[in-house]
Amino acid sequence: MEDRESYLKSERAQQWRVDLRNKIKNKERTHLVRVKMNEVDANMRIQSYVEVNSGLSIDQAQNEAKRCLDCVNPTCITGCPVEINIPKFIKRIEQGNFLEAAKVLKETSSLPAVCGRVCPQEKQCEANCFYTQKLKKTPVAIGYLERFAADYERESGQISIPDIKSTNGVKVGCIGSGPAGLTFAGEMAKKGYDVTVFEALHEIGGVLKYGIPEFRLPNHIVDVEIDALKKMGVQFETNFIVGKTASIEDLKEEGFQAFFTGSGAGLPRFMGIPGENYIGILSSNEYLTRINLMHAAEQDTDTPVVSGKNVMVIGGGNTAMDSVRTAKRLGAERAMIVYRRSMDEMPARKEEIHHAQEEGIEFMTRTNPIEYLADDKGRVNRVKVQKMELGEPDGSGRRRPIL
Structure with a gap:
């Protein structure tokens, strides 16, 4: 009897119980069906620039969050270019701590509401989800949940700013205000650098504003993300062409010690076939x-x-x-x-x-x-x-x- 009681109290027995509970829990979770995104009817949306995807409800988001298996080795993180702690933010959604979920996203992502809409999750984090890799099932809807957390925070009016280190006094210039430039600016600001973004056009956002239509990514979503960067101390100069408005040497004389170039995709490439200059042909x-x-x-x-x-x-x-x-x-x-x-x-x-x-x-x-x-x-x-x-x-x- 004593041996049995000792075993039941042992670390090995306790771990067995945990493993058993996890197996039961995960079996329940793996039978859940992936959520479907709510959408505006096609016949209605083609008449305007209304956003096609309308987001998840709280119930939908929490039910989808329950599908996450809390993997010991979360390969979804390594599939994310900025290595968001995906299980952590999803767990916060499952618990109903939506604002905390948004904070987790902002630890490594400067543009969560944007990325939740246009990032190719099916080729990155979701492609590395345990469901995809091992179970051959549809992955957790990581992108939908990222969008949900970011949208919930924005609509709540309680937009948080990530922790920022004390200023180090180093001025850094960022050439271009597209997604690469904005991401760089946010990460450097968090590290305490004095960042200024130089944009050649009259609006900030790069391809997020001039390339992606509002039915996929509304401009006001981009503006909120930019406003958060401003609150972090990032400064923006529009109508500023580095090399013409001012040279790199001019900016160095103003105290800038380093530069990041995120100048965008550049000029389009045509096919070089006859008739490409006719009226009505555009890139x-x-x-x-x-x-x-x-x-x-x-x-x-x-x-x-x-x-x-x-x-x-x-x-x-x-x-x-x-x-x-x-x-x-x-x-x-x-x-x-x-x-x-x-x-x-x-x-x-x-x-x-x-x-x-x-x-x-x-x-x-x-x-x-x-x-x-x-x-x-x-x-x-x-x-x-x-x-x-x-x-x-x-x-x-x-x-x-x-x-």
Whole structure:
């Protein structure tokens, strides 16, 4: 009897009980179904720039948080570029401590509300979730939960500022206010540096403002994140082109000791096929900038933009999806994606492809344009295309298109 009582009190027995409880708990959790994001109906949303995803309710968020298995070795963290403590913030949501969840996010992420919306979680943290790796099931909706925590904090009006070390007196310049620049600025401010961000355009945000449409990422969400950086001490200079407004040497004379360059994706690349200079042919970069940053879609703006009834977008990435879905909202009766590979190789987020299909976007795959044709006024009205086949995978892992 004494041996039995000793065993029941032993560390080995206690650990066995813990393991047994975890097995029971995890079995219950693994049977839970992944939450579905609430969305605005496709027929309604194509008539405006309303955000497509409308977020999770408290009950939905907490039920999804229960799916997290509290892994001993949370590989989701290593799948995150900034290594957010994902199980920790999800556990806070499960417990109902939503503001604490937001604080955990801000320990390593400067833009949680943005990342929760546009970060490719399915290729990063969620791809490394235990459900995906071991159970071959749908992963925990980490991105949805990140968005929920950030949105809850913003809507509560109790926006926290991460801990900031005492100033070290070192001035640092950040060239560009896109996601890379904003992330850098936030991390350096937390370490006590005096950070100034120099932006060439008139609004802060880079591609978050001029590249991503508001139906995917509303500007006011970006503005709240920027305001938080300002409260952390980050300073912003707009309409400032480093190298023209002032040189690096000029800034060094003002006391700046180091610089980070986050100048963006740069100029677009065209295909180099006949007819690319016809009227009505734009790069997605120019098209989205005119509409998102320069408000070309609004009636009282001076910025012109082509609004065709039949619109073709070449490419299969997120920018292509943003462009074709924008064209639909500008009144295109027929909006089409032309992509040289198949749907399986399309690099755009699966969610964006799904939304595009719901909105009536057509997809012409394994097809590539080889020439643009125009009317007698030089306006494009036809495209000559060539059908493609798929060969062996290339460096990206996708099958190479061949003639």
